[in-house]
Amino acid sequence: MTDLVVQRKEGLYCPAGDFYIDPWRPVDRAVITHAHGDHSRRGNTHYLAAAPAEGVLRTRLGEIDLQTLPYGEVVDHFGVRLSFHPAGHVLGSAQVRLEHEGQVWVASGDYYVAGSNADAGEDNPTCAPFEPVRCHCFITESTFGLPIYRWQPQARLFAEIDDWWRANAEDGRASLIIGYAFGKAQRILMGVDRSIGPIVVHGAIEPLNRAYRAAGIDIPETPIATEIQDKSLFRRALVVAPPSAQGSTWTRRFGDYSDAFASGWMQLRGARRRRSVDRGFVLSDHADWPGLQRAIAATGAERVIVTHGYEAVMVRWLTDQGLEASAFATEYGDDDDELPGALGAAVAASERAAELVAESVSDAEAAGIVVPPEDAPVDDAGA
Ligand SMILES: [Zn+2]
Ligand SMILES: [Zn+2]
Numbered sequence: 001m002t003d004l005v006v007q008r009k010e011g012l013y014c015p016a017g018d019f020y021i022d023p024w025r026p027v028d029r030a031v032i033t034h035a036h037g038d039h040s041r042r043g044n045t046h047y048l049a050a051a052p053a054e055g056v057l058r059t060r061l062g063e064i065d066l067q068t069l070p071y072g073e074v075v076d077h078f079g080v081r082l083s084f085h086p087a088g089h090v091l092g093s094a095q096v097r098l099e100h101e102g103q104v105w106v107a108s109g110d111y112y113v114a115g116s117n118a119d120a121g122e123d124n125p126t127c128a129p130f131e132p133v134r135c136h137c138f139i140t141e142s143t144f145g146l147p148i149y150r151w152q153p154q155a156r157l158f159a160e161i162d163d164w165w166r167a168n169a170e171d172g173r174a175s176l177i178i179g180y181a182f183g184k185a186q187r188i189l190m191g192v193d194r195s196i197g198p199i200v201v202h203g204a205i206e207p208l209n210r211a212y213r214a215a216g217i218d219i220p221e222t223p224i225a226t227e228i229q230d231k232s233l234f235r236r237a238l239v240v241a242p243p244s245a246q247g248s249t250w251t252r253r254f255g256d257y258s259d260a261f262a263s264g265w266m267q268l269r270g271a272r273r274r275r276s277v278d279r280g281f282v283l284s285d286h287a288d289w290p291g292l293q294r295a296i297a298a299t300g301a302e303r304v305i306v307t308h309g310y311e312a313v314m315v316r317w318l319t320d321q322g323l324e325a326s327a328f329a330t331e332y333g334d335d336d337d338e339l340p341g342a343l344g345a346a347v348a349a350s351e352r353a354a355e356l357v358a359e360s361v362s363d364a365e366a367a368g369i370v371v372p373p374e375d376a377p378v379d380d381a382g383a
Pocket of ligand 1: 034036039089110
C-alpha cells in the first residue's frame with residue numbers, strides 16, 4: 001500500500017491525485033487548508049479550498065484561479081476522493097480528507113480544539129468548529145504540542161481582557177491589544193464586551209473583518225484608527241492592531257495607552273517580557289496539548305504524521321500510546337499566528353527549546369504524563 005501523502009521539496013504531495021496540500025513552492029494544483037500566509041502562498045496555478053475560505057483567500061492573495069468546495073462535499077480527482085472538513089482555526093479553515101483504494105488519510109492543516117473534553121463553549125466562534133474525521137492516517141499539526149500548553153476557558157480569558165480594558169477606560173487611557181490581523185483580531189473583536197467603550201482597528205485588519213462580515217460572522221463595525229478626528233475617543237477605546245504596529249509612530253495618536261499581546265505564546269514565561277508589553281493574554285487559534293490528544297484520538301487513526309511544532313515530543317508521546325508515528329519537515333509556522341517574529345526565533349533557538357522541554361517535563365510529570373528523560377535537561381527541570 002503506497003502512502004496517500006508524501007513529503008516533497010515543494011510541499012505535502014498526493015501522488016495518486018497529483019496535487020499538493022499547502023505547498024510552500026509554486027505548483028500546478030494546490031489544495032489549501034486555510035488562508036494564513038504560510039499555508040496559502042502565491043504563485044500556484046490552480047487553488048482548491050473550502051467554500052467559506054473564498055473571501056479571506058481573495059483578500060490575501062488577490063486574483064487567483066480558485067475553485068471552492070462546501071464542507072463535506074466530495075470531488076473525485078484521478079480516483080482520489082477529496083473533501084474538506086472544518087478545522088475550527090480561522091474562517092474557512094479545513095482538514096483535507098483523502099480516500100483512495102480503501103485508505104483514508106486526513107491532513108489537518110492548523111486546527112483549534114481546546115481541553116480534554118468536548119465543550120461547545122470552547123469552540124472558536126468565528127468559524128465552523130473542528131469536526132473529527134475517522135481515518136487510517138492523520139497528518140496533525142503540533143504548534144502547541146507540549147504539555148505546558150493548556151488554554152483556560154474562553155469566558156475567563158475574555159473577562160480578563162474586559163477587566164483590563166475597563167480599568168484603562170476608567171483611567172482615561174487607550175487599550176492597545178496586539179494580535180494577528182487574520183484570525184486573532186476577529187476572535188478578540190467577537191469576544192470582548194462591546195459596551196465598555198468604542199472599538200477601533202488598525203487598517204490592516206479591516207479588509208479581513210469585511211470578509212468575515214460578508215461570511216455572516218458577527219464582527220462589530222469598527223472605525224479605522226487613522227480615520228478618527230476626535231482623539232478624545234481613544235481614551236476609552238479598545239484598539240486592535242497587528243504586531244507590525246507595535247512601537248510604530250502609528251501608536252502616537254493614542255497618547256497614554258496600555259498595551260497587551262494576545263497569543264498562545266503568552267503562556268510562556270518570558271514571552272510577555274520579550275514582546276515588552278504591559279499584559280499578555282493567552283489566546284490561541286491552535287489546539288492546546290489536551291486538545292491535540294483528543295483530536296488525534298477521535299480520528300481513530302493508527303498512524304499519525306506530525307508536522308510543524310514540537311514534532312519530537314509529539315512523536316514520542318504518540319509512540320508511547322502504541323501508535324505508528326513519524327514527522328514531516330514542513331515550512332509552515334513562520335507567519336501569522338504561529339511564531340511571532342523575534343519570539344519565534346527565540347523559541348527555535350536551542351536554549352529556549354531546552355527550557356521549553358524542561359517546563360513541559362515538570363508539567364507533564366504533574367499531569368502523570370511520562371516524558372522520556374533524554375528530552376529533559378536535568379538542571380533546568382525544576383526551574
Ligand atoms: Zn494557521
Ligand atoms: Zn500552520
